[in-house]
Amino acid sequence: MNKLIWLIKWMLKAAIFFTLFAFALNNQQDTTVHFFFGNQWQAPQVLVVLTAFAAGVAVGVLGMVPWWWRQRRQSKQPIAEVPTSPNTPAGLTATPPANAPAYADGI
Numbered sequence: 001m002n003k004l005i006w007l008i009k010w011m012l013k014a015a016i017f018f019t020l021f022a023f024a025l026n027n028q029q030d031t032t033v034h035f036f037f038g039n040q041w042q043a044p045q046v047l048v049v050l051t052a053f054a055a056g057v058a059v060g061v062l063g064m065v066p067w068w069w070r071q072r073r074q075s076k077q078p079i080a081e082v083p084t085s086p087n088t089p090a091g092l093t094a095t096p097p098a099n100a101p102a103y104a105d106g107i
Helices: 002-026 045-076
Strands: 030-034 040-044
Antiparallel strands (some): 030 040
């Protein structure tokens, strides 16, 4: 069973690779990208698309860095003890409600 799953994964990866390779071969004509102040850049269309994709990934990663740092900082802090109420039996701690969100999303 594991070999079948491994084979299916590799076939999916090969299909994705050949699809992208065919896309690159079909988009080799030159494209002009016009910037501000009359600047322009001429390159194959597939290179322009790849550059736009890479720029989008970079902006997304840079946008997530503050959140990652905050999560990392919070995970390294010691967990505060949950205060017990006077009605809680000895040895047990009060638990938060089951429907409490795991994190605050800022909304």
